[in-house]
Amino acid sequence: MLRAGVIGLGDMGSGLAKNLIKNGFATTGLDLSEDRMSAFAAMGGILAPSVAEVGANADAVYVMVMNGAQAKAVILGDNGLISHMTKGGAVVLTATIKPSEAREIATAMEGSGVHLIDSPVSGGFPGAQSGALTMMAAGEPSVLDTYKPVMEAVSKTIHRVGAQAGDGQVVKSCLQTLIGSIFGATFEAAALAAKAGVSGQVLFDVFSTSGAGCGVSNTALENIIDRKFEGTGSGIGTMHKDLTISLDMAEEIGVPLFMASTAMQIFHQGKTKYPEGDNWVCTRVMEEIVGAELHRQKRKDT
Incomplete structure (x- = not known):
């Protein structure tokens, strides 16, 4: 079974983690808040001390941060996900950021061997916690097929809205x-x-x-x-x-x-x-x- 990761365990990210664990995915997570990390551990999550550790232990990593600058740092930084994930893995960008920022991230990821699924979500806190989010997923069809089980674990509806990064945003x-x-x-x-x-x-x-x-x-x-x-x-x-x-x-x-x-x-x-x-x-x-x-x-x- 695919291994999952979640970076950002707030109102939305904690719901992603909860439902990934509920559906049997070994899930590694990271948040800056100690309270959120404790709550994540209590639900059966695997604590990671760094972004690098999340990337090294997950095939698909959800990035649920607040803005584009944070998403870039997590994905592209010196110890970002693309430097530590296995080739063929996927970053699932569920944070809502500027379409141009999603495209910039995708360009920077070229040649890394790690795929980007641009998939912001709708449904808010109730949808995240109940695993009933609507996902607006953009990515290569074969990649979306491969990681469909990980996405279905957190959502009720997955719309394939395009093939290019930025389409979801x-x-x-x-x-x-x-x-x-x-x-x-x-x-x-x-x-x-x-x-x-x-x-x-x-x-x-x-x-x-x-x-x-x-x-x-x-x-x-x-x-x-x-x-x-x-x-x-x-x-x-x-x-x-x-x-x-x-x-x-x-x-x-x-x-x-x-x-x-x-x-x-x-x-x-x-x-x-x-x-x-x-x-x-x-x-x-x-x-x-x-x-x-x-x-x-x-x-x-x-």
Whole structure:
């Protein structure tokens, strides 16, 4: 059986590791946090002291870091993965980074004998932890075939979106423009309802059973009306970063993004006021402006 590795054991990476182990893959992992490493060991993971050690003990390594600079350091650095992985192995780039950065990594990997699967994911913390992520995989068909079992262990759906590095990141950028825009509209609707005196439960019941209801808006609204603005596994910094990537790509190729641009400003205000909050904390900023809060049930003073 193929051996797996995971670099980055946060909300998303810990879910990857959990499901790889659950599906019988010997999994080596690394994170800068001692607490995350301890949790990984407790679930049956093999601790590694360095990136090099992960590479030397895995046929396929998931890279779930925050940005392109970190991905480049992990994959291409002096003691990066390509210097220590067995030829024929694969780096599965699940981090969301700029398409241009994914292409730069692929170019630098040429001649190393190690393959790159560019496969950002969607599904957030719940999807990662339950092994139900959607993967947007780009790579050579034969490589995707070889490493399909490792990818199936962490996902519910694998879309083959292209053969070139960067193709996966492009699709993810398009997806995030939509998700970010839906979030922004939901936050505004929640603030409007709060000021008008509508109960959160009524709003959720109507929205979730209407044509506008979807997993994105339903999850956002439930967290808002239950006042869960931290610790839900959807840190605002990630969406803020993803929208930045989408808008940068749009600027590069000359595409106007009106809705995503507005959503970016909404996330920017939330991140500025509550940098440790989750996505839904943007609504809290709006509520502070209008002087009303949306709770599941109306409070007696409203």
